[in-house]
Amino acid sequence: MSNCSDILLQDYLYQQHPDYTYIFDSNTNDFKLRDRNMCIDSIFDILNGICKKIITHYKLGLNTNCDAVRLDQVLYKYSRDVFGVTRLNARVNNLKSHLTEKDRKNLLQCFDYGMKIDSASPYVHRRIAVLFYWLSALKPFSVVLPVNAISKIEDKLKHMVDFHNEYISYIFVESALQPLTLKLNIHDNKDLFYYFLYDLHYRKLSRSSLEAFIYPYLCKSN
Amino acid sequence: MYKREIDFMDESQFPIKSEYKCKKNPVKGLSQPFENKKLTKEEIINAVSKMMIDSLGESLDV
Numbered sequence: 001m002s003n004c005s006d007i008l009l010q011d012y013l014y015q016q017h018p019d020y021t022y023i024f025d026s027n028t029n030d031f032k033l034r035d036r037n038m039c040i041d042s043i044f045d046i047l048n049g050i051c052k053k054i055i056t057h058y059k060l061g062l063n064t065n066c067d068a069v070r071l072d073q074v075l076y077k078y079s080r081d082v083f084g085v086t087r088l089n090a091r092v093n094n095l096k097s098h099l100t101e102k103d104r105k106n107l108l109q110c111f112d113y114g115m116k117i118d119s120a121s122p123y124v125h126r127r128i129a130v131l132f133y134w135l136s137a138l139k140p141f142s143v144v145l146p147v148n149a150i151s152k153i154e155d156k157l158k159h160m161v162d163f164h165n166e167y168i169s170y171i172f173v174e175s176a177l178q179p180l181t182l183k184l185n186i187h188d189n190k191d192l193f194y195y196f197l198y199d200l201h202y203r204k205l206s207r208s209s210l211e212a213f214i215y216p217y218l219c220k221s222n
Numbered sequence: 223m224y225k226r227e228i229d230f231m232d233e234s235q236f237p238i239k240s241e242y243k244c245k246k247n248p249v250k251g252l253s254q255p256f257e258n259k260k261l262t263k264e265e266i267i268n269a270v271s272k273m274m275i276d277s278l279g280e281s282l283d284v
Binding site for chain 2: 042049053157171174178180181188193221
């Protein structure tokens with residue numbers, strides 16, 4: 001995953017070709033595993049860079065942290081939800097020499113398995129909704145405030161401090177959308193942005209409600 | 223036993239571009255066309271940090 005948009009478009013767990021077909025390991029006859037540490041390091045670099053710029057610009061004394069294990073779990077569960085059908089298709093097609101066409105069709109009735117997303121190519125806003133869901137559920141990001149933090153700064157950046165995990169999650173999603181020349185513009189409306197982060201932080205939102213909310217706020221970036 | 227209703231309908235009764243035909247034979251693909259640019263980490267960092275700083279404003283004065 002050399003490109004940040006690969007987080008949205010490529011499977012986090014298994015290796016894929018540039019055309020998003022899976023790479024099979026001839027020894028196990030299953031997908032080849034990806035180097036997940038490299039992906040996490042790449043994400044850390046980008047998020048640390050963005051946070052540093054924001055903190056330096058406003059001369060804040062915040063220390064931001066990320067739990068690598070939780071972030072790994074977020075991306076693992078995201079990939080499982082978004083690429084579940086694609087993985088099934090790839091594994092079944094890999095066995096096509098051993099299956100009849102009828103067997104293959106029967107196995108690929110994805111609506112029968114109770115998968116969260118029964119699409120081989122979910123829309124972008126659907127992928128973002130799933131990513132937000134797991135980021136808010138597992139909360140990998142945290143912030144440490146210095147003891148002598150000035151209250152004036154806290155008022156203006158209340159959402160950045162109170163809902164730090166959700167704020168960094170939003171930045172993470174914006175970073176993933178940049179190479180796709182797309183962006184979310186929820187942050188343009190301060191009140192809406194605050195309530196969005198509040199709901200992500202406190203409420204048990206579903207993937208489908210997030211998907212319905214996010215769709216109108218996804219637009220082309222300049 | 224619990225098949226989809228759509229599977230019991232006679233496909234030949236519907237015109238080619240009907241909603242029924244589209245649902246029965248969905249075309250796989252992302253709804254919004256988008257580019258997939260190769261951006262460096264620095265470009266992504268600069269773009270997103272500028273976007274977030276612009277939304278917060280230059281000054282933190284209330």
